[in-house]
Amino acid sequence: MNEYMKKNALTREAILALLTDEEVARVSTAESVTRLVEGDEYVDLRDPAAGVQQEHAAPRTAPGHTLPRSSVSYATWTKIVHTIAS
Secondary structure, eight states, X not given: OOHHHHHHHXXXXXXXXXXXXXXXXXXXXHHTSSOOOXXXXXXXXXXXXXXXXXXXXXXXXXXXXXXXXXXXXXXXXXXXXXXXXX
């Protein structure tokens, strides 16, 4: 595993640790959605180092690997953004 992959794995784990039980349930439900709505912000959990992304007309990431902003509280989203930026 190279350094980039290690950092992504650690960042992904740090992000998931920030979620409350309720948010984990919402994220799990969101993963079953076929795609995000255009304009939605999300973090690709396969590549959190890519930062916050925005959904466009053609989906850029596979369902099941996204953490939509709408599935977490404002406070948690702020912590996620801070974690990614660190």
